[in-house]
Amino acid sequence: MHMKTADQILVKQINKMIVLNTIYRKCPISRADIAKVTGLNKSTVSALVDELFMEELVLETGIGESQGGRKPVNLSINKDVGHIIGIDLGVNYILSVMTNFAGDIVWEKRVDLQATQKFPVQRIADLEDLIQETIMHAPQSVRGIMGIGIGVPGIVNYEQGLILSAPNLAWENIALREIIKERFGIPVFIDNEANAGAIGEKWFGAGKKADNLLYVSAGTGVGAGIIINNELYRGFKGLAGEIGHMTLALDGIPCSCGNTGCWEEYSSEKALFRFMKEHIKGETLTIFDVLERAAGGDELARAAFRYVGKYLGVGVANLINAFNPQLVIIGNTLPLAGDILMDELRREAAMRCFSSRHFNVRILSSQLNMHACAMGAATLVISRMYALPVS
Ligand SMILES: [Zn+2]
Incomplete structure (x- = not known):
């Protein structure tokens, strides 16, 4: 049996990311146009689209304009394949948004809290309650909740999902990613709220x-x-x-x-x-x-x-x-x-x-106004989906 090298697998993953990204940004788009835009050859594009189709990440959405010959089939992102939760953990509020796979908000809720409720235990319990409520409102989908992103007002060790210091919350060294991941069993990403806001505005604002x-x-x-x-x-x-x-x-x-x-x-x-x-x-x-x-x-x-x-x-x-x-x-x-x-x-x-x-x-x-951080937090998850799709 022919074994693939690590390099070949990586190249394939990168190409698949490029194809999915192109469909996301330019949909509806045909296989031939994806080949044109990306410079990948048509058979590579077709094979990768077939995989994305099997994984239900893309859909065929009608017939495009013929440029001579057979009319092409257009492809789009399967928006409803799953949902993403984005949290803005503010100093005196928590905002939760749920988006579909294309980043459209499908549900949201803001909870205002007393600024005196600064103790991590109580605030984390409030956060968990709101995440639970968000999950309860998720529409049925193939993949369910694909990830949770959280923007926090403080300095964060992004790799470890650790809040190092959030002076306005009076928090020090809180392993928030582990806590939330353990509770819900869903991948969690944590970043500083301004980083999240920047990513949100870059992708959607x-x-x-x-x-x-x-x-x-x-x-x-x-x-x-x-x-x-x-x-x-x-x-x-x-x-x-x-x-x-x-x-x-x-x-x-x-x-x-x-x-x-x-x-x-x-x-x-x-x-x-x-x-x-x-x-x-x-x-x-x-x-x-x-x-x-x-x-x-x-x-x-x-x-x-x-x-x-x-x-x-x-x-x-x-x-x-x-x-x-x-x-x-x-x-x-x-x-x-x-x-x-x-x-x-x-x-x-x-x-x-x-x-x-x-x-x-x-x-x-x-x-995005008050949604910038929460949308950016959701984008921490979404950008990963479009960067390294599950293979
Ligand atoms: Zn200062």
Whole structure:
């Protein structure tokens, strides 16, 4: 019997990934057009499509236009072959989305929690309850739940699925992947929420056409997901993007990380609330209260967003100077304020950016809005399915 070498198996897996990816991005598409787009020969494409068809990952979806001769059969992704769960584990909420194999959201639920509920045991129990509820709502499918992705507000050892430190949750060294995998018996992937947001925007949001982009998550804290040449940049130990803790002010405001003068102390919800509290005492506000006031024309709330927008712009200018991205996407809660925040941010960034005389970086607010992290978490699973399909 003819034995395949490891190289041959790898080449086949890579080609299969390329074919599945091409069907995902260009469907409906015929076998002949896949061969044209990928440069693979027609018999290779046919054999790989047959395998994908047997695995029920692709479907034949009708007849395409004939270009002389027999009309080609079009192929599409079998969207309903299985489902993926994406979790945004926030500081005071958990958002769960369930998508199909093409990344369309089919169910979602957000649970708001007290910020005081910071103890890992209680919060993990809340997380498990929400995952259980999501699974209960999964439509019947061939493969069931194909994976769970979780975005967390802290630094993560991505390979080990370990939360090293999440200062805003007061969590240290939590083996979250093992805990969730053990409970549900489903593959689990964990990443930092800004990395997840960047991947979400790249696959499904404002960053689809950009090869080099920065996603700045501005919410309870501030972090960035860095995409260079279409790949997430993780750094040496996976800790890149902790830009919320770059020093903006010497001897500045103390930060939860132990340092002082960190950027996020001036450009996150914390800064927004501090600004509001200096003027109105004794009121407990949520971010949504402040957003509502600003939208309703409240001058104090609008000034608070302009203040935070200005500081966000300062940090964004520093990032643009460092990375020369083609696009910066501002995500999480703060950009929900719209132009009040974004105009100030853009003005400040343009003014301070050294290279802005030579090129104009587009600075957009997130297209996925509050779904960016959860969709990105789901994409941690989805991208793997399209990268190395089960053979
Ligand atoms: Zn800090």
